[in-house]
Amino acid sequence: MNEKAHDAQLMARIAAQDQAALRGLYARHQARVFRFLLRLVRQEAIAEELTNEVFLAAWRNAGTFEGKASTATWLLSIAHHRAVSTLRRRREESWNEEEAAEIADAKDSPELELQKTDKAAILRRCLEQLSPEHREVIDLVYYHEMSIGAVSSIVGIPESTVKTRMFYARKRMSELLQRAGVDRGWP
Amino acid sequence: MSEDETALSEREEIEMLLPWYVGGSLDATDRDRVERYLAHHPEVRRQLDLIREERHETILANEALPTPSAVALERLMASLPVRRSGLLERLLASESYRAIAELFAPPTPRAVRYAAYAVACLLLVQSLAIAALLVEGNGGGYQTAAGKDGGEGLSFFVGFTDTASTADLTRLLQEFDARIVDGPKPGGIYQVKVRIGDHSPVAADALQRRLAERRDVVRLVLPAKE
Numbered sequence: 001m002n003e004k005a006h007d008a009q010l011m012a013r014i015a016a017q018d019q020a021a022l023r024g025l026y027a028r029h030q031a032r033v034f035r036f037l038l039r040l041v042r043q044e045a046i047a048e049e050l051t052n053e054v055f056l057a058a059w060r061n062a063g064t065f066e067g068k069a070s071t072a073t074w075l076l077s078i079a080h081h082r083a084v085s086t087l088r089r090r091r092e093e094s095w096n097e098e099e100a101a102e103i104a105d106a107k108d109s110p111e112l113e114l115q116k117t118d119k120a121a122i123l124r125r126c127l128e129q130l131s132p133e134h135r136e137v138i139d140l141v142y143y144h145e146m147s148i149g150a151v152s153s154i155v156g157i158p159e160s161t162v163k164t165r166m167f168y169a170r171k172r173m174s175e176l177l178q179r180a181g182v183d184r185g186w187p
Numbered sequence: 188m189s190e191d192e193t194a195l196s197e198r199e200e201i202e203m204l205l206p207w208y209v210g211g212s213l214d215a216t217d218r219d220r221v222e223r224y225l226a227h228h229p230e231v232r233r234q235l236d237l238i239r240e241e242r243h244e245t246i247l248a249n250e251a252l253p254t255p256s257a258v259a260l261e262r263l264m265a266s267l268p269v270r271r272s273g274l275l276e277r278l279l280a281s282e283s284y285r286a287i288a289e290l291f292a293p294p295t296p297r298a299v300r301y302a303a304y305a306v307a308c309l310l311l312v313q314s315l316a317i318a319a320l321l322v323e324g325n326g327g328g329y330q331t332a333a334g335k336d337g338g339e340g341l342s343f344f345v346g347f348t349d350t351a352s353t354a355d356l357t358r359l360l361q362e363f364d365a366r367i368v369d370g371p372k373p374g375g376i377y378q379v380k381v382r383i384g385d386h387s388p389v390a391a392d393a394l395q396r397r398l399a400e401r402r403d404v405v406r407l408v409l410p411a412k413e
Contacts, residue, residue, distance in 0.1 A: 059268075
């Protein structure tokens, strides 16, 4: 049985209130959902609470899952909306990338200063300095391997916006790298 | 729009697709479009290396993150609401269902202990109630056979076991030289008069004990007081 069919079977069982199936779905997707949320909200306790909310929503709404999108896409879509609501409510993190960058700069430690000499470490640090919007699309495409359509579904924006958002996220990262002394020759 | 601007626009469009091209998630139409462009513009291929680099570091950054704590799943399972169909929900919520469910639920040791106490108390109350009824009707004390029906002997109120046959009762009455003078009273009690000359309390107690020992026939024996 392939991954999609396995997930579909679990969803059907969850719709029939099978708790063992929910445990199965959790085991398969908890790391993905938790990490996606943690990258957005940046606090483990909140990410864990939101992860449980995502799976609780899956338990309640499994009957409405039509299987058009993959289960992972569906779960990350719920996670995205929970994270955005939480961030807006708590106002702990702005969606403004300049502000995010300032926060990250303020947290520099001696260890991080040393890492600035390592190109890979600089790149990872620049990833962290991106706005949550840009970081989210980068994570969805590179780590979660989501297609343009899937990102559109998760974030709730048109496919054309997905492409431009990814493009500008990469451009912004090049700018940050250039500021850190790494010229990639693009854009 | 100039030719350069058109070319730049097309290049940007292709560049926008490159992250998905590297990840292998472009549909066939876009993939062919990217490959055709790359074939004519090899300088753009350098970007593929930059994207692979970004991708690699993004994956490392994510993989370095923890996973939910071990107790998170149990908290989730404990928080699950129970969802039922309307009819079933109404049935399960009804008092009748709860009463039936309790009836068929396996008893706990504590419930068994309480039940034993309850049965013992019930028997005691029943015995006292019967005795009170009978005492009230007879004025207390042992009733001599002569006291009521004029015959000699001692009277007792006796309850017989459900398994006792008529032959068993006949044998018992013959053995004790007794006869049934009244009954059945409430609780299936009969008044039995035993022919005996000694009417002392000691004799009455001894006779009551002997009757009570016949558990195969007698389930209850009480003195019928005057």
